[in-house]
Amino acid sequence: DAGVTQSPTHLIKTRGQQVTLRCSPKSGHDTVSWYQQALGQGPQFIFQYYEEEERQRGNFPDRFSGHQFPNYSSELNVNALLLGDSALYLCASSSGLAGQETQYFGPGTRLLVL
Amino acid sequence: AQSVTQLDSQVPVFEEAPVELRCNYSSSVSVYLFWYVQYPNQGLQLLLKYLSGSTLVKGINGFEAEFNKSQTSFHLRKPSVHISDTAEYFCAVSVPPGRGGSNYKLTFGKGTLLTVNP
Numbered sequence: 001d002a003g004v005t006q007s008p009t010h011l012i013k014t015r016g017q018q019v020t021l022r023c024s025p026k027s028g029h030d031t032v033s034w035y036q037q038a039l040g041q042g043p044q045f046i047f048q049y050y051e052e053e054e055r056q057r058g059n060f061p062d063r064f065s066g067h068q069f070p071n072y073s074s075e076l077n078v079n080a081l082l083l084g085d086s087a088l089y090l091c092a093s094s095s096g097l098a099g100q101e102t103q104y105f106g107p108g109t110r111l112l113v114l
Numbered sequence: 115a116q117s118v119t120q121l122d123s124q125v126p127v128f129e130e131a132p133v134e135l136r137c138n139y140s141s142s143v144s145v146y147l148f149w150y151v152q153y154p155n156q157g158l159q160l161l162l163k164y165l166s167g168s169t170l171v172k173g174i175n176g177f178e179a180e181f182n183k184s185q186t187s188f189h190l191r192k193p194s195v196h197i198s199d200t201a202e203y204f205c206a207v208s209v210p211p212g213r214g215g216s217n218y219k220l221t222f223g224k225g226t227l228l229t230v231n232p
Contacts, residue, residue: 035220043158048219058219107156
């Protein structure tokens with residue numbers, strides 16, 4: 001049973017560029033949440049997708065956007081990259097039915113903005 | 115809003131010694147509580163969770179945690195640590211939709227780095 005997968009594992013971009021990160025949820029899960037983990041900090045909630053719609057958003061600017069596909073996979077897009085966007089981006093999945101309180105995390109995508 | 119405070123940023127211990135990692139939370143409503151572990155250059159792995167019922171929760175790898183509502187704490191313990199337990203540990207809370215929260219968003223503490231020395 002495959003867990004949560006994310007791609008790519010590492011990414012280097014320059015300021016002002018745009019980036020797309022991808023996530024496939026754990027089998028049987030339909031809800032995807034994205035978190036940003038800056039160096040030395042705990043993860044911060046960006047947003048959550050369910051039934052292809054964003055249903056909750058954290059305190060992040062509109063430069064951060066996302067999408068969920070019919071197969072429940074998800075993308076995180078960040079426009080106009082800033083140096084401060086350098087972080088580990090974690091995707092977590094959960095079930096919209098039983099056990100939805102428990103989120104399972106992927107290995108993350110480490111983004112470096114130069 | 116909820117908040118989580120992990121009282122120690124670093125905890126060094128010797129192998130086979132007991133350890134306690136402290137976590138306090140703040141919330142005006144009842145919450146769910148979680149401990150996650152992050153090994154170097156990896157994502158987060160769920161250690162254990164408290165949803166309701168018995169306040170002593172057992173998790174994987176010999177870890178356990180005790181929920182104390184009056185002290186708003188959820189400390190993590192292990193009676194005897196191994197070198198392989200060296201990692202960053204995160205305490206997190208969420209508020210279920212029925213209790214004023216929405217969609218189980220996790221709020222994390224800043225983490226405690228556990229270093230087990232031989």
